[in-house]
Amino acid sequence: MDNLPEKGKLSDDQMEIIPDGGILHQNGKIIAVGAFEQLKKQYNPTTIERLEGNYVGLPGMIDAHTHICWAGSRANDYALRLSGKSYLEIAETGGGIWNTVQKTREASINELAELTAQRAKKLVEQGVTTIEVKSGYGLSVEQELKILEAIKLADKNTDADLIPTCLAAHILPKDFDGTETEYLQHIISKLLPEVLKRKLANRVDIFVEKNAFSVQAAKTYLLKAKELGFDIVLHGDQFSVGSALLANETSTLSIDHLEAANEQEIAILAKGNVIPVVLPGASLGLGEPFAPARKLLDAGTSLVIASDWNPGSAPMGNLLVQATILGTAEKLTMTEVWAALTCRAAKALNKTDRGILKSGNIADIIAFKTDDYKEILYQQGQLKPEKVWKTGKMAT
Ligand code: NIG
Ligand code: FE
Numbered sequence: 001m002d003n004l005p006e007k008g009k010l011s012d013d014q015m016e017i018i019p020d021g022g023i024l025h026q027n028g029k030i031i032a033v034g035a036f037e038q039l040k041k042q043y044n045p046t047t048i049e050r051l052e053g054n055y056v057g058l059p060g061m062i063d064a065h066t067h068i069c070w071a072g073s074r075a076n077d078y079a080l081r082l083s084g085k086s087y088l089e090i091a092e093t094g095g096g097i098w099n100t101v102q103k104t105r106e107a108s109i110n111e112l113a114e115l116t117a118q119r120a121k122k123l124v125e126q127g128v129t130t131i132e133v134k135s136g137y138g139l140s141v142e143q144e145l146k147i148l149e150a151i152k153l154a155d156k157n158t159d160a161d162l163i164p165t166c167l168a169a170h171i172l173p174k175d176f177d178g179t180e181t182e183y184l185q186h187i188i189s190k191l192l193p194e195v196l197k198r199k200l201a202n203r204v205d206i207f208v209e210k211n212a213f214s215v216q217a218a219k220t221y222l223l224k225a226k227e228l229g230f231d232i233v234l235h236g237d238q239f240s241v242g243s244a245l246l247a248n249e250t251s252t253l254s255i256d257h258l259e260a261a262n263e264q265e266i267a268i269l270a271k272g273n274v275i276p277v278v279l280p281g282a283s284l285g286l287g288e289p290f291a292p293a294r295k296l297l298d299a300g301t302s303l304v305i306a307s308d309w310n311p312g313s314a315p316m317g318n319l320l321v322q323a324t325i326l327g328t329a330e331k332l333t334m335t336e337v338w339a340a341l342t343c344r345a346a347k348a349l350n351k352t353d354r355g356i357l358k359s360g361n362i363a364d365i366i367a368f369k370t371d372d373y374k375e376i377l378y379q380q381g382q383l384k385p386e387k388v389w390k391t392g393k394m395a396t
Contacts, residue, residue, distance in 0.1 A: 004343060009297045010335040017373065023057060025363035028391035033357050051387070054371035058338065059357050060129025060364030060388065062345035063319050065256050065277050065306035067134045067167070068119040069112055069151050072103025074311045078285075087286055087313060088211055088239065097137070097171050100311050104137035104147065112150035113157065119309065119317060120158040124395050126320050127366035127385040131160045132306070132349055134205055136167030139176075141191045144168045148200035159388070159395035163349055165233065166195050169206035169213055169221060180213055184221040192228055203253075207235040208243045215246050222250045231350055237261045238282070248272040254304065254348045258291040259283060266292065270299040275348045277304040278340075280326040281314035293330040303332075304348045305340040321381030334377050363392035 004014060022036035024043055032039055040048065077095040081087065090096055104112065116133065123131055133151045138144040148164055155162040168187045176183050195201050204225040208218045212235075222232045231253050236243025238257035244265040247255040255269065256277040269276060278291035297303050305326060309317040316322065319341065327337045346355030353362050366385040368376050376383055388395040 004335070004339055006344065006347060007302045008300045010333055010339055012333050012335050015335045015338070015373070021057065023357060023363070023365060025365075025389075025392045028363055028393070030357060030359055030361050030363050032359050051367060053369060055367040055386070056370055056373045056376065057357065057365055057367045058127075058373070059342045059355055059361075060366050060390065061127050061319060061341045062130040062349065062351075062355055063123060063128045063307050063309075064132050064254070064304050064345045064348040065134075065279060065308050066123075066131055067136060067308070067310035068123075068131070068317070069116045069133055069135065069147050069154070070100050070104050070137050070311050071107035071112060071115060072100055072311065074099060074315070077312060078315065081287065091211055095312075097312060098174055100137045101139050101173065105143050109146055109150045109153060112147060113153035116151060116154035116162070117157040120154060120160050120162060122317060123307075123309075123319065124159050124388060124390070125384065126318060126381075127388055128319055129160050129364040129366070129388065129390050129395075130163065130346075130349065130351070130354060132163045132165055132203075134165045134167040135201075136170035136205070136207075139168060139170065139173035141187075141194070144191055145194060145198070145200070148195060148198075152200060159390040159393075161390075163203070163351075164201040165203040165205050166192065166201045166230075167205040167207070169204075169218070171207065171212050180217045181220070184213070184217055188221065188224045188228075192225060192230070196228065202230055203233060204230040205233045205235065205256075208246065209235070209238055210240055215242050219246055219250060222246075222252065226250070237265055241265050244268040244274075247274040253350060256306070256308075257282065258296070259288050261292055261296075263295075266295050266299050266301075269296065269301050275302045275304055275344070277306050277348055278326065279306055279308035279314065280322040280329075281316050281318075282308045284316060284322065284325070285312075285314040290326055290329050293326060293332055297332070297336060302344050302347065303336065303340050304345045305337065306345070306348075318381060320376075320384075324377045324380045327377060334374060337377060338373075363389055365389040
């Protein structure tokens with residue numbers, strides 16, 4: 001997938017396949033990718049691992065949007081949704097994000113790190129080797145720092161790379177005595193400098209929605225976070241529109257969700273360089289329509305697919321199942337789906353060392369026991385990678 005364009009639609013002829021291929025890696029990095037026999041002759045490696053039978057090798061998947069650091073369960077919210085209540089209604093009556101905030105505040109750093117590492121392990125088993133993880137269930141300076149510390153600790157206890165994002169602007173906490181602008185100002189002056197000082201995250205996210213933050217308040221916040229040196233992203237157009245322009249104007253790295261995006265929002269995104277990250281797991285968890293992935297690609301944007309794994313809107317936590325379902329619903333080519341899970345997802349995290357199997361990149365490799373890459377999406381997430389290497393080492 002070395003030569004795939006960063007944006008726009010992709011056909012399956014663009015999928016680069018190397019029959020009888022091999023990957024040479026050393027000290028966690030890929031040295032060369034090519035025909036096995038040729039690599040053997042050219043480099044004469046000291047150790048060769050030859051997989052018996054037929055395998056398809058791909059770059060480790062990158063889940064560019066998750067909230068896997070949380071405590072508690074929202075099964076009750078799920079039951080209420082099945083009986084007809086909306087996500088926003090449930091949030092107003094004791095469920096929703098605030099419910100998870102209370103449970104997460106009660107948990108210790110070690111408990112949260114353990115829960116996060118367990119969830120990361122499940123993703124690694126699916127072939128995900130890089131996982132973005134948001135805070136956002138602390139919503140005070142002290143509690144957000146606790147969560148980011150827990151993510152850092154979990155990173156040491158999992159094979160995947162965990163990429164932390166500060167989502168202190170998830171909702172206006174019920175116990176904050178002030179307006180949304182005052183809360184965001186408080187985060188900017190008290191939390192973000194500490195996050196930088198402790199090197200806990202270099203990404204900042206905000207949820208722009210009716211029950212969360214307004215476009216206007218988000219704009220000031222994102223620009224200030226950028227000034228401090230953070231990469232900025234946003235949760236936008238999940239239930240109501242208006243975030244595409246904000247994303248373009250503030251040059252966020254990505255705009256995530258987009259289930260409510262209409263033609264106008266798509267046209268705005270097509271004019272800029274913001275990466276759309278769509279989250280089929282949130283549509284499946286909420287019973288909402290999928291984001292218009294086909295239309296976005298046709299309009300010429302990039303497309304990334306992430307799991308959004310969280311206790312409220314997206315409890316499934318299976319990226320491959322979700323990507324394959326989105327593919328069938330939205331008519332995405334297999335190449336578009338794989339690009340959305342690998343090379344294009346790396347761009348959404350500003351990572352230049354992964355997402356493609358090529359010399360110089362880290363050796364994040366997954367191998368499925370099949371002779372045809374098409375089998376993987378065809379089996380709708382039930383064919384799991386038999387082998388996962390993270391920076392050259394077999395994941396445990
Ligand atoms: O991406 N939309 C906002 N945040 C999460 C949901 C968080 C939750 O419900 O706990 C999301 O869907
Ligand atoms: Fe999210």
